[in-house]
Amino acid sequence: MVDHLPASDYENLFSLFNNLYPLKEEIQTAIIANSEVIKVTKKVKLLNAGERSNTIYFILKGAARIFYLDKDGKETNTWFLFENELLISVYSFYTGKPSFEYIETLEDCTLIAVKRDRLDELYLKYMEFNFSGRKLTEFYHMRNEIQANELRMFSAKERYHKLLERTPQLFQRVSLGHIASYLGISQETLSRIRKQK
């Protein structure tokens, strides 16, 4: 399950950072030294509710979802992540407190995994690394805000059409049952919306 691959696997991760602020060789080396490339099959839980999230993943290949259980024990998906995206349970990873969310792979995945304490060390040792870190956080923050706005402003039907328009690929890779709870509606309602037009 753990598998060390050549540095070229880090290309996409590095260019993500590099586009925001030049990533020195030294930091690149440190990142490689403090991470590992892992492969997991689909339907594997990378984090369970109650556990502390202590790893951040960069998705090289595959897809994952973040969800939690509502009071009736039903799963509510809060996010789907794909290639070249960062995968964490925001609340638990940022606070170090036990998670209320689960992280589960949707497909067979290849991931770069960095432990939280290692990442913290990198941030403390290389201050300019925080520049890119800040920018990336801003980006994810923004996505989150758009999501919250849409949940507030739009009806189920409008949310569906917006999602379909923005990320049609999502519907190729994620089941409708999963997408429904992400949209904040029941699976039946989603099915009826889809039939309408």
Added chain:
Amino acid sequence: MVDHLPASDYENLFSLFNNLYPLKEEIQTAIIANSEVIKVTKKVKLLNAGERSNTIYFILKGAARIFYLDKDGKETNTWFLFENELLISVYSFYTGKPSFEYIETLEDCTLIAVKRDRLDELYLKYMEFNFSGRKLTEFYHMRNEIQANELRMFSAKERYHKLLERTPQLFQRVSLGHIASYLGISQETLSRIRKQK
């Protein structure tokens, strides 16, 4: 309207940063030199839709809201901010693109205002400033995520009770009409929920 006040006004802002990473004297001086303390009365628009958000505000005193207009021209509030909180239109401030949101004061306010290009300069000149910047962004990101989750997971009634429990002061300072759209419900529904219990 513009009013330069003594450095002691910066105390709360500095300690906010200082709690995350030591804020050198030099940076403190630079922040003071690159910002101004302003006073605005209530109901003043700090940002209009269509404009580019180029200022970040730290609220010393007062309250503000962020909202936008839905397709029927009705206001939807997305956030309320109070003392010791940072005030921006996330999307526009981060991307530099025209805002779809408005920022408006709810009360007479005293604010520390920093222009975006000045802030960017500070971030570039003082790399460790990005450490605190990252942490702060993480914090606001997290709040946003909680908000989105609650919009998805809970009914109007549950959202109201959660909000009342978490921030009862909000109801002291913000009208119910404003709170309703923040909760993603109509004013009438909020009124009925409140009567129920």
Added chain:
DNA sequence: ATGATTTTTTGACTTTTGTCAAAAGCCAGC
């Protein structure tokens, strides 16, 4: 205080979305 706003509540009715149960469709493995 008082009249004028503004905010909040109420009532009647409509629309949207949810729930439960069952049927249909799809797909992997034999």
Added chain:
DNA sequence: GCTGGCTTTTGACAAAAGTCAAAAAATCAT
């Protein structure tokens, strides 16, 4: 090609929330 599990759709009904219009209550300026 068949079988069993999973996903998606459908139907009937219930609950939640929205809309519109008007009344009541609270707040503000004079």
